[in-house]
Each structure stands twice: as structure tokens, then as C-alpha cells.
Amino acid sequence: MFGASRVAIAVSIIILILIPQLASNYVIYVVILAMLYAILTASYDLLTGYTGPLSFCHAAFYGLGAYTSAILTLRTGMSFWLAFPITGVWVFLFAAAVGYPALKIRGHYFAVTTFFFGHFVYLFLLNSRKLTNGPLGLRGIRPPDSILGIDFSSLNASYYLVLFFGVLIVVFLHLFVKSRIGRALVSIRENEDLAESIGINTSFYKVLAFSISAGLAGMAGSLFAHFFRLLHPSTFAWMISEMIVIMALVGGLGTLIGPIIGAGLVTFFLELVRPAPELRFILLSIMLILVLLFEPKGLMGIFWRIRGEK
Amino acid sequence: MASDTKMIEKKSKKVLEVRKLTKHFGGLAALNDVDLDVSESEILGIIGPNGAGKSTLFNIIAGFFPPTSGTVMFKGKELTGLRADQVAHQGIGRTFQASTLFKQFTVFDNVFNAFHMHYRQPPWKALLHTRAVRQEEGTMKQKAMEILNFTGLASQKDKLAENLSSGYQKILAISIALATNPKLLLLDEPVTTLSPHMVEAVMGLVTKVRDTGTTVLIIEHNMKAIMDYCDRIAVLAYGSKIAEGLPREIGENKEVVEAYLGVMG
Numbered sequence: 001m002f003g004a005s006r007v008a009i010a011v012s013i014i015i016l017i018l019i020p021q022l023a024s025n026y027v028i029y030v031v032i033l034a035m036l037y038a039i040l041t042a043s044y045d046l047l048t049g050y051t052g053p054l055s056f057c058h059a060a061f062y063g064l065g066a067y068t069s070a071i072l073t074l075r076t077g078m079s080f081w082l083a084f085p086i087t088g089v090w091v092f093l094f095a096a097a098v099g100y101p102a103l104k105i106r107g108h109y110f111a112v113t114t115f116f117f118g119h120f121v122y123l124f125l126l127n128s129r130k131l132t133n134g135p136l137g138l139r140g141i142r143p144p145d146s147i148l149g150i151d152f153s154s155l156n157a158s159y160y161l162v163l164f165f166g167v168l169i170v171v172f173l174h175l176f177v178k179s180r181i182g183r184a185l186v187s188i189r190e191n192e193d194l195a196e197s198i199g200i201n202t203s204f205y206k207v208l209a210f211s212i213s214a215g216l217a218g219m220a221g222s223l224f225a226h227f228f229r230l231l232h233p234s235t236f237a238w239m240i241s242e243m244i245v246i247m248a249l250v251g252g253l254g255t256l257i258g259p260i261i262g263a264g265l266v267t268f269f270l271e272l273v274r275p276a277p278e279l280r281f282i283l284l285s286i287m288l289i290l291v292l293l294f295e296p297k298g299l300m301g302i303f304w305r306i307r308g309e310k
Numbered sequence: 311m312a313s314d315t316k317m318i319e320k321k322s323k324k325v326l327e328v329r330k331l332t333k334h335f336g337g338l339a340a341l342n343d344v345d346l347d348v349s350e351s352e353i354l355g356i357i358g359p360n361g362a363g364k365s366t367l368f369n370i371i372a373g374f375f376p377p378t379s380g381t382v383m384f385k386g387k388e389l390t391g392l393r394a395d396q397v398a399h400q401g402i403g404r405t406f407q408a409s410t411l412f413k414q415f416t417v418f419d420n421v422f423n424a425f426h427m428h429y430r431q432p433p434w435k436a437l438l439h440t441r442a443v444r445q446e447e448g449t450m451k452q453k454a455m456e457i458l459n460f461t462g463l464a465s466q467k468d469k470l471a472e473n474l475s476s477g478y479q480k481i482l483a484i485s486i487a488l489a490t491n492p493k494l495l496l497l498d499e500p501v502t503t504l505s506p507h508m509v510e511a512v513m514g515l516v517t518k519v520r521d522t523g524t525t526v527l528i529i530e531h532n533m534k535a536i537m538d539y540c541d542r543i544a545v546l547a548y549g550s551k552i553a554e555g556l557p558r559e560i561g562e563n564k565e566v567v568e569a570y571l572g573v574m575g
Contacts, residue, residue: 175438179433179439179443180426180436180447183422183423184423184426186423187412190413191410191411193394193410194410194486196374196398197487198403198427198486198487198490199395199426199490200395200426201395
């Protein structure tokens with residue numbers, strides 16, 4: 001079992017490394033987007049898949065990260081290479097401050113709270129014109145400074161940059177969920193009272209998962225800002241949070257690999273229906289309903305069923 | 311080091327001292343000025359009609375909610391004000407009234423997960439999965455197996471908890487609590503709904519746990535189990551303690567009989 005999945009992961013990474021050499025610019029561009037979404041769904045999975053609280057504001061942290069990184073580099077002339085980690089830490093701390101009171105609310109009420117928080121962040125980005133240039137969008141963001149002669153304004157270099165950090169983040173998440181801390185998170189998801197009775201500080205671990213999940217989304221935002229170099233609040237609106245939830249559910253929550261596959265598949269699916277943009281979210285919703293009806297564990301559930309496990 | 315003083319005091323040592331414990335839910339007094347002493351290595355049964363405040367007492371001792379007034383001392387240390395996870399760190403394990411388990415986990419993982427607070431390797435090393443961390447996890451796995459052997463669940467270890475019979479589920483709940491290495495174990499209805507045969511098995515296990523030096527507090531409606539296995543019994547009714555004594559004394563206590571008959575009639 002492990003042998004086979006390791007081979008599959010190795011093959012996927014080799015394919016991802018080869019894509020810029022083989023594919024058109026359009027495909028490279030789409031894969032970059034898919035990889036950014038994969039960072040978002042994987043980090044989302046840490047909170048909702050592993051720890052339990054259902055969150056609808058992941059795109060808000062993505063947006064906070066994007067705008068933080070862009071404004072830091074634009075206003076202070078700071079290098080991306082410094083702004084990137086600072087953004088991660090800042091969004092982590094911001095999420096901790098928000099999550100500490102918010103996570104005292106349980107279940108559906110927490111989900112509703114995150115929904116409104118996400119919308120609040122969107123409205124803030126839209127209306128704080130002096131800071132974010134509001135609906136006109138933030139322009140003139142520089143690509144990461146070149147390192148070792150690599151010019152990051154090129155598409156290929158951006159691709160490898162996102163791939164590099166994407167793999168790093170996913171490896172980190174994998175080590176995290178496989179550790180005893182990951183087991184504590186899953187215990188909280190399965191039964192919060194029982195988790196407390198075996199000495200797990202559930203509020204601490206929930207805030208930790210929320211903050212790490214948000215910090216990583218913020219870093220994805222920073223990568224997005226310096227790759228796309230044009231930011232608009234609508235990129236981080238609640239629809240995008242919903243999309244992240246759907247991608248993660250389609251792949252299979254609480255499996256890490258599932259949400260990553262889900263991000264890839266849904267991104268390409270959305271590209272296929274690009275000619276009919278008004279259909280995209282209708283089709284996404286249909287996809288969500290089908291998954292919830294027939295296989296709540298998503299693609300990973302189907303995969304396990306085929307292999308005769310669980 | 312401190313074991314010298316422990317040895318001297320051991321016989322009559324109070325493990326748990328509950329003083330004037332009161333809990334109001336809105337206008338309702340769920341507990342009213344309850345005093346309770348529990349000595350080391352005894353099995354103390356707590357009985358009383360439904361709504362007498364038994365589970366409230368457990369939830370306050372275990373830190374699941376604070377009392378309105380009164381104190382709980384555990385081995386001379388004040389517990390009042392601690393969170394549930396902090397109480398667990400003090401050495402108090404508990405089970406819940408319903409079969410509260412990690413239902414989607416295997417029996418083994420239920421117990422293995424419950425070792426959470428015994429890890430000594432720092433968290434950042436845990437993330438790197440260093441050799442020392444993997445060794446430590448190996449030790450915990452061994453200890454989890456020891457517990458399953460002790461409680462007789464070893465043969466069920468790969469089953470999902472939700473697929474166990476209700477008797478085995480109750481034993482698993484005790485196994486999880488044992489993994490926290492408790493000095494005091496709170497059991498909330500460990501044999502309710504079980505067949506007489508399983509009642510014997512679970513209560514036999516509880517006696518075995520006590521014999522390892524763990525003090526046990528049991529809430530139970532099964533009077534035969536309480537009478538046969540408890541060293542002492544305390545009776546709660548309408549939030550107050552109305553009697554306390556040896557099983558024989560309790561069986562002959564008029565007030566107790568009235569409290570039960572009053573409810574039944």
C-alpha cells in the first residue's frame with residue numbers, strides 16, 4: 001500500500017517538474033493556479049479535515065496574505081524574500097487573535113461566524129482605498145528579486161517557485177498530521193469531550209490548527225501576489241472560500257492528498273467550462289451535492305472502496 | 311524521593327476531598343453543600359435517583375464545568391478552577407455516561423491516542439519525527455498493548471470502536487482512561503445496560519484496577535454491582551448527600567430506601 005502510493009507521489013512530482021518543458025504557457029499558467037489552490041486546500045484540510053471546525057473564510061487569509069505581502073513590498077521596498085515569511089507569521093498571529101475567541105463557539109455557529117468574518121475581510125479590502133486601492137485593484141507589484149541569476153518574472157521560474165514552496169508546505173503538513181500533534185487534532189475532531197479527558201488542551205490545539213492553516217494560506221497569497229502582480233478584492237471573496245471547501249470535499253477531507261487532488265481536478269474542470277462562466281458555480285454546486293450524496297469521503301473514499309479498504 | 315512520606319500516610323490517606331460543593335443551573339440546585347472524602351485505593355460507589363446530581367459531581371471534579379461554590383482537593387492540591395485537560399494532567403481519568411469513544415478509530419488507536427500527555431520529546435522534534443521520537447512512540451504503542459492485555463481487549467485491537475459490543479465499548483472506555491495513568495478513576499455508569507455476565511467482567515476489571523493502587527469512584531444504577539464490589543457507598547438525592555457508609559449499612563438505611571421508593575412510587 002505505502003509502496004504504491006509513494007511511487008504515485010514520485011511520478012506526480014516528476015510530471016510536475018517536467019510540465020514547463022513540455023506544455024504551453026496556458027497550461028503552465030493553469031497548473032500554477034492549481035498548485036496555489038492545492039496549498040489552500042491542503043492547509044484548509046489541517047483545520048476542517050483533521051481538527052473538525054468547519055470554516056468558510058480560508059480565502060480571507062489568502063487575501064490578507066496577498067495584500068500584506070504586496071503592500072509591504074510596494075510601500076517599504078522590502079524584498080519578496082523577506083515579505084514572504086513576514087506575511088506568513090503576520091497572518092498566523094492575526095488568525096490566532098481572531099481564532100482564540102471565535103473557536104469558543106462550536107459547530108454550525110462557528111461556521112457562520114467564519115462566513116461573516118470572511119465577508120468582513122473582503123469588504124475591508126474593497127473599501128480601504130488608501131491601503132488597498134479598493135475596487136481599482138493594486139498594481140505594480142514586483143516579482144521576487146532574482147536569486148542565483150534566476151529571473152522570477154518569467155513564467156517558468158514562477159512555476160518552479162510555486163512548486164518548490166507548495167511541496168515544502170505539503171511535506172510540512174504531512175509531518176504535522178502524522179505526529180502526535182496531528183493525533184491530538186484528530187482526537188478533537190472525533191470527540192472533543194473525550195479528548196479533553198485524556199489531557200488534550202482542545203482550545204489551544206484548535207487555535208493552533210486554525211492559525212497554521214491561515215498562515216499557510218497567507219503564504220499562498222504572497223506567492224499569488226508576486227506571480228500575478230495585480231490584486232483585486234474579488235479574488236478573495238466568499239465564493240473563493242466556498243470553492244476551497246468544495247475542492248477539499250471533492251478530494252476527501254482529512255486525507256491531505258485528497259484535497260490536493262481535488263484542487264487540481266476542480267481547477268482543470270473550471271478551465272474546461274471557462275467559455276460559460278455563469279455555469280461554473282452551478283456545476284461546482286452540482287459536483288458538491290453529488291459528492292455529499294454518494295461519497296462524503298470524496299475521491300479518496302471511492303479510491304478506498306475500489307481497493308476494498310474501510 | 312517523596313515516596314517516604316507517602317508510605318507513612320498511605321493507609322488512611324485522603325485522595326479526594328470535596329467540601330461544600332454547590333452547583334446551580336439557573337435556579338436549580340443540582341448540587342447542594344456536598345462533602346465527600348475518598349481514601350486511597352478504595353472503590354467508592356455513588357448512587358441516587360436520576361437527577362440527584364451524580365454526573366454533575368463528576369463533571370465538576372473532572373473540570374468540565376466550575377462549581378458555583380465549594381472546593382475539590384486532589385492529593386492536597388486544589389482542583390477548582392482547572393480546565394478538564396489540566397485535571398487529567400493531575401492524574402484523574404474518567405469515562406462518560408454514554409459510550410464516549412473515538413468511534414472511527416480502531417480499538418488500539420483509541421488507547422494509543424490517549425497517551426497524549428505522556429510524551430516527553432519536544433513538539434518540534436515530534437514534527438521532524440526524529441529517532442528519539444519514533445522510539446518514544448514505539449514505547450507508547452507497547453504500553454497501549456499492555457493496557458489492552460490488562461483489560462482483555464487485545465483480541466479486538468484491530469476492530470473499529472463503533473463495531474464493538476456495548477460491553478466491550480465500556481471496557482474500551484476504561485482502557486482509554488487507564489492510558490492517562492490515573493491515580494483516581496471516575497466511572498460514570500460503567501455497567502448500566504450490560505448483561506449480568508458482562509457486569510461481572512467489567513466489575514472484575516474495576517477491582518483489578520483498584521488492586522494496582524488506583525482509587526475508583528463509580529456512579530451506577532446496578533445495585534447488585536454496587537453492593538458486591540464497592541468498599542463504601544455515598545448516596546445523593548436532590549443534590550444533597552443523604553447517606554454514606556459500608557454497603558451493608560446503606561442497604562439498611564431507611565432514608566435511602568425512602569429516597570428510592572419515593573421516586574419509584
